[in-house]
Amino acid sequence: MRPTATELPAVDDPVSSAYLTEVLDLVAAGHDLDVIDDLLTGSAGFTLGPSALLAPSGADDAPRAAPRPWPACRPPLEVVDHGAGALRDLLAAADVPVLASHRHHGVVELPHRGTLTRTSGATALELGTTWGPDVVVLDLLPDHRAARCVALAAHPDCSPAALDSAVGLLQAAGLEVHLVPDTPGLVTGRILATVLNTAAELVDGAGRDPAEVDARFRDRARSTAAPSVWLDQVGAAAALDLLAGLERWYGPRATRPTPALRRSALRASTARPVLVP
Structure with missing residues (x-):
């Protein structure tokens, strides 16, 4: 792993500062800076990863999960996805047949009784109290259609078969997979939630122009999004x-x-009618 900074560099933008603070906290929690770089450039629209601002450039490649088998005769997977349908679309990209389910939102019932779910802030360890140990958490994908890679975190007692199923499924969908520490929000989810929180306060709380906030962040954080x-x-x-x-x-x-x-x-939730089955 390349050397990393332990102090936040001077950045004249509150949103970029919050972003880099979260990156340093992730590194302190055991995440690899090269992996963070790869995830943000490969799934969130960053031109350069945070190491360009935090540490000297290194030659290390971010470690990725080895290819995992996904059965050629793929069984239908039980899934229901809430919102944008990212999980359902990922399954379609992997040519995986899907069965409708009404038990959970944003959950894929994997072979070997494993469970794959999108991050909502809970760790796999927390989710294991509901679904058992064979649970794997998928990091946030702001635009799954443009994503090249994604992070997964597994419960510490997750079976190798369940983890292989989750990794193999996402690899079949064309994504490179990083296995990361089981921390809340994983990597992209945690960082983007903090960025959105800080930006909302500047726009709604301090009256800043959203276009100005966007432009400053793009410039300071080296991001196209x-x-x-x-x-x-x-x-x-x-x-x-x-x-x-x-x-x-x-x-x-x-x-x-x-x-x-x-x-x-609250504005977003009241802008759409709520359909009651």
Whole structure:
């Protein structure tokens, strides 16, 4: 692993500063900076990863999961996805037949009784109290159609067969897979939730122009995407869930959900009619 900075560099942008703070916290929690670089450039629209701002450039390649088998005769998977349908679309990309389910939202019932679920801020260890140990958490994919790679975290007692199924499924969908430590929000989810929270406070709380916030972040953080783009892709409600998971795990934090982000989530939820079956 390349050397990393332990102190935040001077950045004249609150959103970029919050982003880099979360990166340093992830590294302190055991995440590999090369992997963070690869995930943010390969799934979230960053031109350069945070190491360009935090540490000297290195030649190390981010480690990826070895290819895992996915049966040529693929059984139908039971899945229901809430919101953008990212999991369902990933399964379609892998040419996997799907059965409808109404038991859980955003959950794939894998072979070998494993469970794959999108991150909502809870760790795999926490989710194991509901679904058992064979649970694997999928990191946030703001735009799965443009993603090249993704992170997974497994329960510490997850069986090799269940983990192989989750990795093989995503590899069959054309994604490179990183296995990362089981921390709340994983990598992209945690970082983007913090970015959206800070940007919402600047726009809604301090009256800053959203275009100005986007432009400054793109310039300082070396990103082609920006907070307003991620807000449309991810949604304020999902960001609140991720932040709540961080606070539940770590206790009160500096990046607690702001009233501005809560207002944004409430506006989004009341803008669409609620359909009751």
